[in-house]
Amino acid sequence: MATKSKTITKVEIEHLVHHEHVQDHAHDDDHEESFVSKYIFSQDHKMISRQFLITAIIMAVVAMTMSVIFRLQLAWPGEKFAFINALLGDKWGKDGILDPNMYLALVTIHGTIMVFFVLTGGLSGTFSNLLIPYQVGARDMASGFLNMLSYWFFFASTSIMLCSLFIQDGPASAGWTIYPPLSALPEAIPGSKLGMTLWLVSMAIFVISSLLGSLNYIITILNLRAKGMTMTRLPLSIWAFFVTAILGVLSFPVLFSAVLLLIFDRSFNTSFYLSDIYIGGRPLDNVGGSPVLFEHLFWFLGHPEVYIVLLPALGITSEVIATSSRKPIFGYRAMIGSILAIGFLSFIVWGHHMFMTGMNPFLGSVFVFTTLLIAIPSAVKAFNYITTMWKGNIQHTPAMLFSIGLVSSFITGGVTGIILADSTLDINVHDTYFVVAHFHIVMGLSAIFGMFAGIYHWFPKMFLRMMNKKLGYVHFWLTIICAYGVFFPMHFLGLAGVPRRYYTNSAFPMFDNLVDINEIVTYFAIFGALAQGVFLFNFFYSIFRGEKAPQNPWKSNTLEWTTPMANIHGNWPGALPVVHRWPYDYSKPDNELDFIPQTVPLKEGELDGGSH
């Protein structure tokens, strides 16, 4: 349906986009939905994405509260805090002092919740579900039923993990990395009794949830794209979710196998990870196993996992930066290439977590090489984001602010990754706060900023209302200041040799001159945690009483903004959209508007911007 006029006018765009008139409840008449099938066991990708998001937000609040508790202990070891006794009771917080076993439990569960439930479930689960059918132009995911299961397995997983907090011997306490034998032997630490079993069950169920979701994402992207939506007209968010899903399908089963073998060692007297152990006053019979096997299996997932966390955030950022800068994303093909390169390379770098395990040093060398390679596509992405902003007409929405924050912290955290990738340099900072600083800046800043950007940007589509902009601004500035304030000083603790997972730094005089650093970190942590209240209020208040959202508040090109402002099954009331161009025609010359949705046909002689 090519138009003949030279410029595409505003009227024509409105006509094309609203071509199918919204008929109220057109689709709802077809399926009678009960409360249960609409809100609880929904098979609609939009409802499922909201379910993932809200569960992830609740889990994030839990994990963040845990971090405040252990930061209080670290800054003022042995000081009494009524807050600690109030939350942990007399067993784990007697006299307001954190118990050392519970300290390790808190850091373990904090890490587990944040990495898996918040940054995987909350990022992939929310945004892959929300955006894939919308942005490829499909009615819903390939299998609504499997999608529904993927959420409820996720819910079951989080519930079991939360239950493990309340058992008598405490939750798993061997670090989120749960290396055996510490995690295999109940005598080694109380958390390795029932708590560890529950952790393993929870994670096994989480892996199932993740696989169900990932299969759906891959199939929907490959098979259910609308007419005209070629792979090279897909928004970068979809490319990111696609590669993320592939990473998940290939790597989560390996975690599952690691977990399974650990269950065998714990419950069926096998010796996959155990050998030559004397504990609890007697030698164990297990011979021949190696903990290093677990470390390989764990990190074979563990490394792709951090890219499973990061890629969706990067994909979201591409959309937000392009839309907000009113400019095409710079280097669309290079961006696709770098997503693919990062995806591929992420499978062959896992050993950089294992330089000091006693594995063959030659193996270490190989991983140094591959890890430094992965810095290249990451750098390309960062430079492309910045170049997208160059000569843009930047609309500073809260989502854009968080995307800018993501790019800043991606660089800041990424460069210390280069240091850590060098095995020689890792010798003295492995397992110190230098590592803690690195991964928190890329995950506790970059990835979570990507999640916030996504929430602020797509809230109108999720809840048909707008979030408050001023509160968004306040939330962003408080968060970026406090987050950098918490994690930047940790580099210096690492340089001073402070190990991770130490209940207190006061046992070694050599750390006594670091008290002020620890205090500053904790102050920022407390303020940062409180600042999230601004977001929580804004988020939940706006769901019910936010301003009603227009169809395309950010004047964006992607297909989700062509759907009506109502949650209808099948997304588009009439026919599916037909795609004619790539999603990045922002401020294209000789056009009245500074954006051209993907459904607008090309004019005579006009070339699709995505083709070279």
Place this chain on the structure above:
Amino acid sequence: MSLLVLLAIVLLIIAGHQLLKIIELSRSLKKTKEWQISDSDNNMMGKAMLLFMFLFFAFFFWQVDRWISRSLPPAASEHGVKIDELWDANMYLVTVIFLITNFFLFWFAYKYRGNHKNQAFYLTHNNKLEMLWTIIPAVALAFIIIFGLKYWNEIMDDATDKNKITIELYAKQFDWSARYTGKDGKLGETDYRQISGTNSVGMDTTDTFGYDDLIVKNEFHIPVGRQIELLMRSRDVIHSAYLPHFRAQMNCVPGMITTFKFIPTKTTAQMRKDPYTLKMMDGINKQRAKFNEEPVDFDYLLLCNKICGASHYNMQMNVVVDSEEDYNAWIAKQKAVKVVATK
């Protein structure tokens, strides 16, 4: 009293509710929507981005200025000096990258802040530019890889010095033991099934080479300038032998014997007189005085650096670097206790 608090909370909730109602009402009277980004919003946020950049960089330099001197003292081992040089070179490089890229990011966020009168520049790609910032990082990384791996191979090579001293570090929940070879120059075999109260490290009591082994706790001594070969074992879970002053670390894994070698270059006595160390200890002791704790003198340390249980934070052993003569005197005083099998 608690009734008063309850009343205050209820009143606060009501006040908050009324405030929200007022805001919502005034919202419906306005022409522009609250969520729309105005030119003044862009102006304010753009300027805030620039301000944040200055504060961020200032924060960075402030931290370096204040806290870089809290870092570990310069390396007290031969390979450690090389590590420190490599570290410095890398850190300077990444700091420059950090500053330059963050500058452009925040500067562009300010300079290109939106305005309804402006139009963005439609630029889709530039392959030359992509090549540039693919190749330049690749070259820089190649340098990093080559130097890093050169040193890594040297550090990880077997300890082949004829004069080396082999010491076993034995880790368990929650302390360290150090075992010396004794006069026969060989460490005795071990058998974890023979661990007992009197055989804490699990010597194999049938191996005669172990009869003269010396086992020490709390503190172990090494001579300056000699190659020290550490062999690490663990009784129960993964621990990690971390000797930060020597830039040495290696996991202690049950079922494995791991190893790390180094040559100490400064005696404990020398370190205690070193200006950097003196300044550092001064800061430490000033802080200790605030808590009425005794001042301490510098000591090399062995810490556990892999989560191993409740007292992971307190697995420590002092390391003393002696002159050759002092070391010989110390080792002569240690008595080997021949371990007899208990049944």
